[in-house]
Amino acid sequence: MTTLAAIPVKGRAPRTGYDRAEFGQAWADVDRNGCDTRNDILRRDLRQLVLKAGTRGCLVLRGTLHDPYTGTTIRFVRGQSTSTAVQIDHVVALSDAWQKGAQKWTSQQRTAFANDPLNLLAVDGPSNQRKSDGDAATWLPPRKATRCSYVARQVAVKRRYGLxxxxxxxxxxxxxxxxxxxxGLPSGGVVRLGGGTVEAVAPAPTRSTAPKPSVAPPAASATDPRFGTCREANAAGYGPYRRGVDPEYDWYQDRDHDGLVCER
Incomplete structure (x- = not known):
């Protein structure tokens, strides 16, 4: 392959200084389409999408992945204990990129790299964990039919970014x-909003009209009550909370790094 011949061959640089934070906020909205990168890739790669109402066609609640790494079909359901069944793989791992040129980039370049659709695939979660930061010499997809397109994508990414x-x-x-x-080599492309079925929202219950109190009620709190866990918050009828929108987001752990906590 001509493109591979144009990529320099060098030894692996030390991993010293590597941290995920060096590649910017996880799943940043670098294309400014109003949606984080994780949901962009889920919408691109999943089928039978169900999207959350009120997110302008952004947030994926459910879908089906025909996993390229294993050849299996995986049902994706957003939730604290289920979202990790489908993960977003950096085909050229961030740590691998760090050791092969990225440590000399600017922070803006690293953020762009970490969120480039060319370098991202929705895949089977356990396979992604087993891959870790391996390159083609240490890990290849177990499904042999995928290996050609997989290494071609790595070549395309490394050529684009000078790794x-x-x-x-x-x-x-x-x-x-x-x-x-x-x-051939993949070319990436723009990921658009929408493309699925928007989940119907139940109508709000009708409220009876109450007489105005003679004394003004105390001012409502600016935030919801704080709970020890998302499970407790959900049980009390609170959540979800979105990064950059709801202050309550910072109270809880975003385990799947999708910009949303306490999903119900």
């Missing part, structure tokens, strides 16, 4: 591409 490969990595990529000499 290098190690000699072992280059050899591994060539072994895969030998079986598919006509494999």
């Amino acid at each position: 290098w490969v190690t000699s072992a990595e280059r050899a591994a990529i060539l072994r895969v591409l030998d079986s598919c000499p006509t494999q």
Whole structure:
């Protein structure tokens, strides 16, 4: 492949100084479409989408993933204990990029890299965990039919961002591409909002008209009550909370880094 031949071959630099925070806020809205990157990729890669009402076609509640790494079909359901079944993989891992050129980039360049749809795929969560920060020399998708497109995507990403490969990595990529000499390179693209069914919202219950009190009631709190866990908040009828919108978001742990906590 001509593109692979143009990528420099060097040794792996030390991992010293690497931290996920070096690549900016997780799933930042870098394309300014009003939606975080994680939900952008879920909408692009999942089928039978159900979107949350009131999010302008952004937030994915449910969907079906035909996983490229394992060949299995995975039902995605947003929730504290279920969202991790489908994860967003950096095809060129952030740590791998750090050790092969990214540590010299500006923070803006690293944020752009971490949120580039070209380098992102919705995949089986356990497979993504097993891959960790491996390159082609240490990890390939278990589904062999995916390997050609997988390494081609790595080549496209590394070429776009000026990253290098190690000699072992280059050899591994060539072994895969030998079986598919006509494999092309992906080009990324824009991820648009919408594309699924918006979940119906139940009408608000009718309230009886109460007489005006003679004394003004105390001012309402600016925030909801604070609970020890999202489970307790949900049980009391509170949540969800969105990053950058609801101050309550900072009280709870965003385990799937989707910008939303205490989903119900």
